[in-house]
């Protein structure tokens with residue numbers, strides 16, 4: 156079976172700062188992986204490198220996505236090939252309605268797949284259905300992209316986009332941060348909607364609470380640009396109880412999946 | 414003789430050939446004096462402060478035929494207009510006017526030139542010297558007119574000509590109306606000189622919104638002189654949208670002559686290719702308690718050049734004035750350029766004035782966000798530029814215009830190099 160994502164010895168820097176220092180990670184279709192780790196350990200950098208954020212430079216290593224060299228693809232090609240990043244900090248863009256944006260994004264995907272583009276009616280029908288799942292207020296569609304959205308509304312909007320675009324590899328970068336309990340449940344519901352034997356998910360979070368809802372197959376701990384520990388979902392509970400300091404005291408168990 | 418002197422001579426020769434003669438004695442006098450004023454002033458050079466940033470050389474290169482005298486066929490505007498001119502000549506088939514509005518021709522010319530004196534402005538002189546017809550729009554006292562009044566001025570045909578729209582807008586006391594002045598090129602042929610003069614009186618307690626659309630051929634040279642005067646508590650809103658043109662100069666002045674008058678000047682311009690678009694505005698606060706608010710947004714692409722010069726004059730008597738001005742610009746390419754300069758002249762002490770101009774590029778973070786959703790880079794750039802322009806287009810007081818201009822802009826942006 157071809158791995159959905161296969162990261163080998165990935166090094167990346169931003170400016171002069173070497174941030175990722177040799178990441179190895181394999182995601183098989185159907186798997187959900189969680190990444191935890193202290194602030195500044197490189198979680199968003201990894202997500203950014205996978206989605207093609209221009210400010211990062213890969214200096215070493217390879218990333219294969221569904222057997223192809225991912226790093227060769229442009230940002231938009233990666234997206235249309237099924238990689239979706241839910242941003243930790245969704246960008247506010249004045250002057251473009253959320254509605255117009257989502258339709259343009261969806262149609263770019265459809266065009267890429269050789270499908271007919273959606274007209275306004277088809278689009279509205281689909282988007283309404285997905286909005287229900289994330290319990291998103293209607294008026295947010297007519298407003299400028301993320302402009303003046305509350306923290307929770309921005310995150311719902313990310314999940315809405317994810318549901319619309321149905322990625323094969325969804326990367327959620329702290330989509331749970333700053334959410335109240337209800338919003339957290341909604342985000343998790345959205346993610347679980349997408350789960351399927353063909354899809355993979357990389358969930359970046361600081362809290363085991365989200366993982367109670369999403370139930371990852373693997374949990375990895377990133378520290379100083381390296382994965383220092385991998386395990387099952389119980390690892391998240393252990394971290395929550397003991398903190399990251401505990402990792403430095405106890406060496407990783409032999410044979411933990413990388 | 415300089416190129417501009419020669420161009421002036423050619424324009425005077427056109428005048429000789431055209432021999433405009435209709436209208437009464439008063440109009441004849443107006444024309445004669447204007448011709449003399451034009452002969453005396455000549456075409457402005459970059460040595461003049463007001464024209465420092467804009468060289469009229471492209472005008473000197475035009476090969477112009479005399480103004481049309483007879484009606485010509487013209488592709489109709491998207492929405493039927495209430496008065497239509499093609500190459501400066503009135504054509505048939507205008508829509509019926511809404512109640513409370515009348516549109517007359519030249520009349521005895523007595524009310525022309527009050528706000529735009531030929532002696533002070535060479536292009537006003539040129540326009541007045543050739544006066545053949547005008548659209549004198551009057552909104553009756555107290556009339557509340559919802560339907561926008563549409564004036565259509567098209568340049569047409571295969572022979573580039575001198576074409577000079579002339580408009581007088583009078584909003585009588587307590588009236589409320591919206592006027593759309595569409596100055597458009599309806600021909601594949603460029604190289605026209607369109608020189609429009611628009612005088613606007615907004616009388617006491619009246620409210621007038623004017624949309625000025627300039628959709629020119631990339632080879633056209635365009636000068637628009639808009640002068641307004643507002644009475645007590647009168648409100649004026651202008652929306653000036655300029656999409657291209659080889660050389661475009663807009664002079665817009667608003668005199669707040671009555672206490673409590675308020676004006677909002679909004680503008681959007683796109684200069685691409687070799688376009689030069691120059692917006693000069695003047696807000697003249699002559700009396701106390703005036704409010705003015707100005708927002709001009711510029712999009713500069715390829716080798717396009719923009720100029721914005723916004724003068725705000727607060728005279729000694731104009732206490733309690735509240736004036737703000739802002740001119741954000743978006744540079745899309747390295748070859749594009751903008752000269753922006755606000756100019757505040759404040760001679761009263763109890764006032765609130767603010768101004769700001771900015772020159773920026775597309776936000777890389779926003780570009781990344783859109784691309785990360787599968788939108789191609791050129792589309793993402795276009796989308797962000799549309800977003801920048803949306804503030805002005807969405808604020809147009811006529812909904813169908815916002816949409817059609819949005820589409821027009823989208824097309825123009827879609828055709829840009831990266």
Ligand SMILES: Nc1ncnc2c1ncn2[C@@H]1O[C@H](COP(=O)(O)OP(=O)(O)OP(=O)(O)O)[C@@H](O)[C@H]1O
Pocket residue numbers: 169170172174192193194195196197198199200201210243
């Ligand atoms: N463009 C950049 N230039 C320089 N340093 C950068 C840049 N981007 C990120 N960094 C640095 O790289 C390190 C990793 O940042 P990253 O955003 O990946 O952390 P993170 O694990 O996502 O943290 P958090 O939990 O706070 O979101 C940080 O020290 C950050 O300051």
Ligand SMILES: [Mg+2]
Pocket residue numbers: 198199200243328329
């Ligand atoms: Mg982060």
